[in-house]
Amino acid sequence: MNKIKVVHYINQFFAQIGGEEMAHVPPEWRDGPVGPGLALGAAFGEEAQIIGTVICGDSYFNENVEQALDTILEMVRQHQPDLLIAGPAFNAGRYGVACGTVAKAAQDKLGVKAVTGMYVENPGADMFAQDVYIISTRNSAAGMRDAVSRMVPLAKKLVKGETIGASAQEGYLPRGVRVNLFEKERGSKRAVDMLVKKLKDQPFETEYPMPNFDRVAPQPAVQNINQAKVALVTSGGIVPFGNPDRIESSNASRYGRYDIDGLMDLEEGKWATAHGGYDPSYANQDADRVLPVDVMRELEMEGKIGSLFHFTYSTVGNGTAVKSSKAFAEDFVKELIQENVQAVILTST
Amino acid sequence: MLILTNNPLVNTKASIERQHLLAYHPVTYLQVLLLARDFVHQGHRLLTHPLSGSVKPNETLYKSIGISESPRDGLCFDSLRLIEDAIAAFKRFAPRDREITPQMDSDFQLVDWTLLQSAFSSALTHPL
Amino acid sequence: MKLELGYIPIHNIQFGDPSRVEDGVLYVNAEDIKTLIMKDERVASAEVELARPGESVRITPVKDVVEPRVKVDGPGGLFPGTVSRVKTVGSGKTHVLKGAAVVTTGRIVGFQEGIIDMSGPGAQYTPFSKTNNIVLILRPRDELEPHEHEVAVRMAGLKTAAYLGELARNLTPETIETFETLPLKEGMEQYKDLPRVGYVQMLQSQGLLHDTYVYGVDAKQILPTILYPTEVMDGAIISGNCVSACDKNPTYVHQNNPIVHDLFARHGKDFNFCAMIITNENVYLADKARSSDWTAKLCEFLSLDGVIVSEEGFGNPDTDLMMNARKITDKGIKIVLLTDEYAGQDGSSQSLADAHVSADAVVSGGNANQVITLPRMGKVIGSEAYVGTIAGGWDKNKQPDGTIMVELQAITGATSEVGFGYLSAR
Numbered sequence: 001m002n003k004i005k006v007v008h009y010i011n012q013f014f015a016q017i018g019g020e021e022m023a024h025v026p027p028e029w030r031d032g033p034v035g036p037g038l039a040l041g042a043a044f045g046e047e048a049q050i051i052g053t054v055i056c057g058d059s060y061f062n063e064n065v066e067q068a069l070d071t072i073l074e075m076v077r078q079h080q081p082d083l084l085i086a087g088p089a090f091n092a093g094r095y096g097v098a099c100g101t102v103a104k105a106a107q108d109k110l111g112v113k114a115v116t117g118m119y120v121e122n123p124g125a126d127m128f129a130q131d132v133y134i135i136s137t138r139n140s141a142a143g144m145r146d147a148v149s150r151m152v153p154l155a156k157k158l159v160k161g162e163t164i165g166a167s168a169q170e171g172y173l174p175r176g177v178r179v180n181l182f183e184k185e186r187g188s189k190r191a192v193d194m195l196v197k198k199l200k201d202q203p204f205e206t207e208y209p210m211p212n213f214d215r216v217a218p219q220p221a222v223q224n225i226n227q228a229k230v231a232l233v234t235s236g237g238i239v240p241f242g243n244p245d246r247i248e249s250s251n252a253s254r255y256g257r258y259d260i261d262g263l264m265d266l267e268e269g270k271w272a273t274a275h276g277g278y279d280p281s282y283a284n285q286d287a288d289r290v291l292p293v294d295v296m297r298e299l300e301m302e303g304k305i306g307s308l309f310h311f312t313y314s315t316v317g318n319g320t321a322v323k324s325s326k327a328f329a330e331d332f333v334k335e336l337i338q339e340n341v342q343a344v345i346l347t348s349t
Numbered sequence: 350m351l352i353l354t355n356n357p358l359v360n361t362k363a364s365i366e367r368q369h370l371l372a373y374h375p376v377t378y379l380q381v382l383l384l385a386r387d388f389v390h391q392g393h394r395l396l397t398h399p400l401s402g403s404v405k406p407n408e409t410l411y412k413s414i415g416i417s418e419s420p421r422d423g424l425c426f427d428s429l430r431l432i433e434d435a436i437a438a439f440k441r442f443a444p445r446d447r448e449i450t451p452q453m454d455s456d457f458q459l460v461d462w463t464l465l466q467s468a469f470s471s472a473l474t475h476p477l
Numbered sequence: 478m479k480l481e482l483g484y485i486p487i488h489n490i491q492f493g494d495p496s497r498v499e500d501g502v503l504y505v506n507a508e509d510i511k512t513l514i515m516k517d518e519r520v521a522s523a524e525v526e527l528a529r530p531g532e533s534v535r536i537t538p539v540k541d542v543v544e545p546r547v548k549v550d551g552p553g554g555l556f557p558g559t560v561s562r563v564k565t566v567g568s569g570k571t572h573v574l575k576g577a578a579v580v581t582t583g584r585i586v587g588f589q590e591g592i593i594d595m596s597g598p599g600a601q602y603t604p605f606s607k608t609n610n611i612v613l614i615l616r617p618r619d620e621l622e623p624h625e626h627e628v629a630v631r632m633a634g635l636k637t638a639a640y641l642g643e644l645a646r647n648l649t650p651e652t653i654e655t656f657e658t659l660p661l662k663e664g665m666e667q668y669k670d671l672p673r674v675g676y677v678q679m680l681q682s683q684g685l686l687h688d689t690y691v692y693g694v695d696a697k698q699i700l701p702t703i704l705y706p707t708e709v710m711d712g713a714i715i716s717g718n719c720v721s722a723c724d725k726n727p728t729y730v731h732q733n734n735p736i737v738h739d740l741f742a743r744h745g746k747d748f749n750f751c752a753m754i755i756t757n758e759n760v761y762l763a764d765k766a767r768s769s770d771w772t773a774k775l776c777e778f779l780s781l782d783g784v785i786v787s788e789e790g791f792g793n794p795d796t797d798l799m800m801n802a803r804k805i806t807d808k809g810i811k812i813v814l815l816t817d818e819y820a821g822q823d824g825s826s827q828s829l830a831d832a833h834v835s836a837d838a839v840v841s842g843g844n845a846n847q848v849i850t851l852p853r854m855g856k857v858i859g860s861e862a863y864v865g866t867i868a869g870g871w872d873k874n875k876q877p878d879g880t881i882m883v884e885l886q887a888i889t890g891a892t893s894e895v896g897f898g899y900l901s902a903r
Contacts, residue, residue, distance in 0.1 A: 166902065166903035167903045169903075174903060177823065178825075178828060179902060180844050181843075181900070181901055181903065183900075183901045184899070185899070186735055186896050186897065186899050187735070187840050187898060187899070187901065188815070189735075189739045189896070190840045190901075191736065191785050191813045191896055192739045192743060192785070194813045194840060195674065195748075195811070196747045196748070198783065199747075199811055206839045207839055207840050208818065208840075208841045209839075210832045210834060210836050210837070210839075211832050396761060396762055397761055397762060398762060398765070398793040400795075400830055401683055401684075401792070402683055402684070402760075403681070403683075403687060403720040403790045403791060403792070404588070404720055431831075435792075438792065438819075438827075438830040441819070441821055453586075453588050456588060459623060459685065460686060463684035463685035464685075464687065465684075467683055467760050468759070468764075471759070471761040471763060471764050
């Protein structure tokens with residue numbers, strides 16, 4: 001059998017070009033393994049050969065996604081590998097997103113099998129776990145050996161078309177797809193073991209995580225809404241025209257705070273959406289459709305609400321990690337409390 | 350209790366027993382669920398579980414659901430959640446294109462009837 | 478309450494006269510069994526077949542599986558309230574023909590399920606491919622109602638298991654296991670430093686082919702109640718349940734309830750296994766509210782620190798499971814739940830019909846929608862005619878070479894929700 005041909009994707013840091021100061025470097029091809037590729041190659045042994053490495057700076061990739069991806073895919077396509085390995089990215093957020101993007105594109109657009117590796121809290125894990133196999137790694141490069149020891153067997157199985165076991169067996173992050181497996185202990189024994197751990201307040205791992213509710217218990221109704229100060233907050237991406245805060249069209253890393261004092265209406269040409277997940281034409285035509293400043297003003301004048309708070313907060317909910325969203329809210333809610341805002345209307349798309 | 354059903358056997362049996370109100374509609378399983386949801390939207394409470402029985406929603410053709418006879422003020426969120434979850438669960442089971450023999454058909458009717466009937470004694474004593 | 482289980486291992490079964498156990502072989506006199514079953518006027522005909530591990534045999538549609546046992550000492554007899562008179566069981570001595578099982582088959586309704594393959598890929602999914610099975614094939618009188626038919630088949634299985642168990646009365650067990658639960662106060666004193674643990678078993682109780690009996694009482698009618706865990710080993714709970722073959726509990730599994738056994742295994746070491754609570758899964762929503770209230774109340778009353786809750790079935794019982802989870806957790810008691818999943822054939826759907834945030838520790842019996850291909854077997858006991866119509870079977874699932882495709886749903890005990898099997902999902 002021919003050796004499996006592998007292309008490896010890594011960032012500037014793992015290529016030993018440099019840290020953050022060198023994150024702007026564009027994609028580059030080098031023959032053979034580089035950096036962690038050596039460990040990968042060793043783990044593959046005689047079965048596979050790392051024919052080349054694509055290196056790209058994290059800033060360059062994330063700021064020029066389409067261009068970077070086109071260039072990288074072209075490099076991969078030229079060498080016609082059987083397999084693409086990206087990372088592992090551990091807990092490096094932008095590197096994780098790049099690994100996920102490259103792996104998914106290699107798989108979907110070039111039909112090349114792909115495996116990457118990340119720490120479970122890497123934003124790239126949230127974004128790509130359903131699309132590509134992401135081996136669960138530790139949160140720093142100290143976990144390289146573990147990561148490689150699980151990425152290689154899974155990659156081999158993928159290339160050979162063998163059955164892929166459940167996430168717990170193969171070590172990849174759950175993909176939202178339930179896969180059966182036979183355990184070493186019967187279910188009742190596993191339940192007793194889990195109970196003992198729970199009783200001792202030791203960590204335990206449920207076999208079926210409940211659907212992610214993250215429900216917030218509703219607050220009691222606002223007593224005197226006709227006197228309350230009400231704020232508008234949106235994940236629909238409504239921003240002043242030109243997107244001054246450069247909120248990303250997906251997987252936003254920030255939110256914006258905009259003054260709407262005295263504004264009666266969000267006019268076309270002055271306000272628009274930064275959201276990349278829906279057809280923006282109606283929102284751009286009349287941003288009140290997403291962030292209803294006009295209606296709130298009417299209610300204010302009719303005395304149905306006390307007043308509309310003079311700041312609005314906006315981000316893009318398109319694939320944005322729940323953790324990021326929480327962090328945004330924890331941040332701006334301080335100001336809401338300080339300014340005695342009593343109610344918030346949250347609009348989505 | 351008001352029985353919403355598409356099961357002809359329930360129609361016959363419950364008509365004879367005359368202990369409960371009956372709304373028989375010869376519609377699909379899903380349409381019975383949707384009908385129940387319409388009633389819930391209008392303030393009725395579910396009294397029996399919409400996914401009663403282990404016969405999966407893509408196997409049997411029949412569904413009977415007991416709801417309160419009259420609406421009450423306000424929407425019952427527990428009822429709404431249950432019926433919405435049942436509709437979602439129904440849609441998860443792929444439709445199965447297959448022949449239903451007359452024997453199977455009558456057995457499905459019978460099992461649905463006994464599932465509903467199991468609620469009768471409770472329904473007669475429970476304050477609605 | 479203290480019970481000694483004496484195990485007489487059975488390595489093989491043969492027809493023979495008289496019925497007896499010799500050198501680990503169970504000899505079965507088929508005529509005796511037929512005569513016993515035919516005493517029931519509801520039965521028109523009965524046949525007895527044998528199926529051994531590794532044979533190219535498929536048994537379908539399976540209704541129930543029962544383990545032959547006999548009470549040799551202590552009050553009451555096997556299956557109190559059904560085969561024996563009502564008397565509290567669970568103490569004294571009981572002998573078990575370990576490795577033998579009575580399997581009942583025969584069509585009750587036209588969509589019946591339950592497959593046991595004694596070899597091949599299906600065998601690893603059912604625990605009853607590893608037992609030596611005495612299979613009863615029953616035909617009812619023509620005019621018999623399905624309700625009556627179910628009772629007749631249920632009773633035939635229980636009576637046959639009791640008849641075979643009787644053969645073990647005077648044998649010397651090869652191994653003995655002892656299980657003891659102390660009364661509340663004594664238990665508290667003896668294990669005062671250990672956390673207090675209970676087991677909540679939810680029982681199918683919805684209607685025809687969905688019922689369970691406790692000391693002969695239809696579980697629909699019970700309020701949640703407390704059992705000494707050893708009571709189930711003497712057949713306090715029996716199955717009248719034959720829909721959803723993969724996750725219903727056959728009587729055999731009640732007799733050998735693995736949660737009871739595995740809790741006993743660490744009783745007095747990691748915790749004090751205080752009691753078993755049984756509750757139901759009724760169709761009427763107010764019954765659910767009442768039963769889950771009572772279950773939580775009993776857990777609190779017993780001052781439990783931790784509880785394992787097992788479900789039986791899908792859909793309607795998911796709601797009971799979540800109500801129990803929420804209410805027991807609200808009492809400050811830690812819970813672990815056992816269930817199985819219906820995540821669709823591709824595994825991408827939501828597994829349960831209900832959910833609650835308190836259900837943070839769940840053991841899964843696997844995805845029942847997974848499709849499996851079963852090869853043709855040399856012999857079919859019962860009838861394959863229903864395979865196309867059972868849960869998880871398709872009309873066109875029978876290939877020209879005799880292989881069939883079914884979902885695991887159709888296989889008896891495949892996704893046990895009391896954790897009798899090793900299957901899980903991630």
